[in-house]
Amino acid sequence: MSRSRKDPRTERATHRVEGSIRPRFDLAAAPAATGRPRRDRRAEERLALVPGTVRRRLDRTQRVAAVGALPAPTTPAVETPPRLRTIPEPACLVAVVPDAPGGRLTPHDRQLFGAARLLADANGGAVLALVESWSDELAIAGADRVLPIPASGYDPEAKALALLSVLDGLAVRHVLFPESADGGDLARRLAALSGEALFAGAESLSAKAVTRAAQGRRIEQRRAPPRLISLATDAVAPHAGTLHEALPVEFAFPEPTAGAILSAEYIPADPAKVSLAEADFVTSAGNGVTDFEVFRALVAALGATPGASRMVCDAGLMPRAAQVGASGTVLEARCYFALGIAGAPQHLQGVARCEHVVAVNTDLHAAMIERAGLAIVADAQEVMPALLRLIAEEKRG
Known part of the structure; x- marks a missing residue:
């Protein structure tokens, strides 16, 4: 339909005969084209129809104003860079x-x-990152200053002594550690060396108070933030919004002394034997996977931990320990690779904590495709051998 919409008020004004006391209208006069063109709903629906799907699905981004009409030109949104915040003194x-x-x-x-950032902004201070090497992520994370620590690898003794010298040589009001295997150990070593009290496992933190549960979570301990704090997971939201300088800081570290640890190295665990709760990279199969020999070969080639959806485990194609989801294992992996998984609500709960999600599915509107940061709309049975070929070519090259 190409005719324009009617505007009754404008049409009435065009038919009116001027110069008469009583309102008179000439209905034979040709009405002026008023209003915007009518939309053809059927044509819009045909353009929005997604081909190749069993169920009828529509892509509403393909909506146009009329048949054969091009969408109105839109100016691309210009992303404004984050504001840089500087703290000179x-x-x-x-x-x-x-x-x-x-x-x-x-x-x-x-x-x-x-x-x-909460503690620094409340006291007019700056955030100092004590890391082994400088990274571009530090400025985005909220670091104003960066000081590389000379200790490298697994050497908690040398690292604790280096932190002690920073504690004594700079105006450091608070030192924050993650309450993890390495971070918690380092925090306790520094507390023993410095004699400072450590508030371990803090579950909430503000500029005025820090809290944690105690006595079997029957009571809550609360106090002003001390100098040494180790923070539990999800106690505070990450910093977002402003970009910080991450300027290097010069500091003269004392000469390292030989400690009890002569040599140490990280030995990676076999990803095929790691539990899903501790896995760093998980590749899962869903109903879209039928060739599990190729799937297992891809998991081994990627160095991932195998997982599966509930329906695959119910069918006996994968062990129950490999089930991902609220009724299986809730992941905290850095990357989750979903092959042929539509994304039931229980499954999405299981991957909510994953940092990156990659999904392969034939359905453009699958929930897992919407959750994924990188999506491939294709058949998983075709993607898996293609990935294996690419991995083999890369190894040969």
Whole structure:
């Protein structure tokens, strides 16, 4: 339909005969084209129909004003860069000692920077990141200053001594650690060396108070923030909004002394034998996967931990221990690769804590596709052998 919409008031004004006391109208006069063109709902629906799906699905982003008409040109949204905040002369420093495995901040580390920003902004201070190497993530996370620690690898003794020298040599008001295996151990070592009281496992933090549960979670301990604090997971939201300088800080560390640890190295665990709750990279199969031999070969080639949806485990194609979801295992993996999984609500609850989600599904509107940061709308049975070929080519190259 190409005719324009009618505007009754404008049409009445065009038919009116001027110069008469009583309102008179000439209905034979040609009405002026008024209003915007009518929309053809059927044509819009045909354009929005997604081909190749069993169920009838519509892509509403393909809506146009009329048949054959092009969508109105829109100016692309210009993303404004985050505002850079500088603190030239901080009144104090709030130090953060993240785990940063492989030089990359974890979600827990980012929450640590969010807590440090609360304490620093309330006291006119700056956030000091004590890390092994500088990273681009530190400015986004909220670090104003960066001080590389000379200790590298697994050497908690040397790292604790280096932190003690920073504690004595700089105006550090608070030092925050993650309450993790490495972070908690380092916090307790520093507390023993410095004689400072450690508030371990803090579950909430503000500029005036820090709290944690005690006595089997029957009571809550509350006090003003001390100098040494280790923070539990999800106690504070990560910093967001402003970009910070992350300027390097010069500091003369004392000469390292030989400790009890002569040599140490990280031995990676076999991903096929790691439990899903501790896995870093999980690849899961759903109803879209039928060739499980290829699936297992892909999991081994990617170095991932195998997982599955509930329906696959119910069918006996994968063990029950591999089930991902609210009724299986809730993941905290860095990356989750879903093959042929539509994304039931219980399954999405199981991957809510995953940092990155990659999904392969033929349904453009599947819930897992919407949850994914990277989505491939294709058949998982075709994607798996293609990935295996690419991995083999990369190894040969």
